[in-house]
Amino acid sequence: MNGLLLLFIEFFKIGLFSVGGGMATLPFLYRLADKYSWFSVNQIPDMIAISESTPGPLGVNMATYTGFQFGGALGSVCATLGLIFPSVVIIIMISKFLEKFRDNKYVEYAFYGLRPAVTGLIASAGAGVLIGALFHSATLDELEISTLGSMIGIKECILFAVLLFATNKWKKHPVFYIAIGAVIGIVLGF
Numbered sequence: 489m490n491g492l493l494l495l496f497i498e499f500f501k502i503g504l505f506s507v508g509g510g511m512a513t514l515p516f517l518y519r520l521a522d523k524y525s526w527f528s529v530n531q532i533p534d535m536i537a538i539s540e541s542t543p544g545p546l547g548v549n550m551a552t553y554t555g556f557q558f559g560g561a562l563g564s565v566c567a568t569l570g571l572i573f574p575s576v577v578i579i580i581m582i583s584k585f586l587e588k589f590r591d592n593k594y595v596e597y598a599f600y601g602l603r604p605a606v607t608g609l610i611a612s613a614g615a616g617v618l619i620g621a622l623f624h625s626a627t628l629d630e631l632e633i634s635t636l637g638s639m640i641g642i643k644e645c646i647l648f649a650v651l652l653f654a655t656n657k658w659k660k661h662p663v664f665y666i667a668i669g670a671v672i673g674i675v676l677g678f
Contacts, residue, residue, distance in 0.1 A: 489639075492560065492561060492562060492563060492564075492566045493566075494560055495554075495555055495558055495559065495563055495566045495567050495570065496521060496567065496569065496570035497521060497570065497588070498570070499551050499554075499555075499566075499567045499568075499570030499571040500570040500571070500573055500574060501516070502516040502517070502520075502547075502570075502571055503547075503551075503552075503570060503571040503572060503573060503574040504574040505574055506609070507605065507606055508605075508606030508607075508609055508610055509545070509546070509547065509603060509610070510539070510545050510546025510547035510548075510549075510550070510608045511546065511594075511609075511613040511614065511636045512547075512606060512609040512610055512613060513546070513547040513550065513571075513612060513613075514532070514536075514612070514613035514616055515612050515616070517532055517535075517550060518532065518616060520554075526554050526557060526558045527554055527557060527619075529577065530620075530655070532616075532617075532620060533552055533617060533620040533621050535550050535554075536550070536617055538553065539553065539615040539668050540666070541663075541670075542567065547571055548568055548571060548572065551564075551570070551571040552564045552567065552568045554567055555567030555568060557631060599619060609678045614640055621641075621642055621644060622640065622644050622645050622648060623639045624639045624640075624641055643678060644678065647669065647672055647673075647678075651665055651668070651669060
């Protein structure tokens with residue numbers, strides 16, 4: 489299969505099933521990292537940091553980055569279109585039928601059922617990011633209790649604790665803390 493078509497199809501599937509925003513795409517991206525050589529599991533936290541620091545939705549930024557890594561500008565277009573295409577089609581379909589079914593109790597139940605599913609996807613993504621950022625191992629599968637002490641990133645944990653405290657104590661713009669984290673990372677060689 490053509491590599492660009494494969495890229496489009498894989499990100500189409502991610503766009504179709506990652507309900508809840510960019511963080512909900514992370515479990516799918518971890519699966520992609522295991523399945524293809526487009527990026528590694530260890531690159532995902534860096535991709536998140538870059539995607540969160542640049543304008544645009546996280547999922548779209550990560551699709552664009554992955555596509556560019558694989559196939560240059562055309563690859564980034566294919567991956568990005570693959571990710572957003574399901575949403576566009578679904579929104580068009582919903583807009584056609586929403587007025588008709590607005591007060592339907594089953595539609596309401598479906599939306600209530602989606603909430604915990606989305607929460608679970610986002611919690612899973614958050615746990616993966618936290619583990620990837622604070623431990624020298626990128627996934628839960630690689631963590632072992634016996635070697636946990638040697639896998640903990642002490643500098644990373646200290647920076648996490650300091651920034652967690654600072655963000656709760658002083659209500660500065662998130663860009664301020666992103667910049668501080670970047671400078672500390674550069675200076676201390678994270």
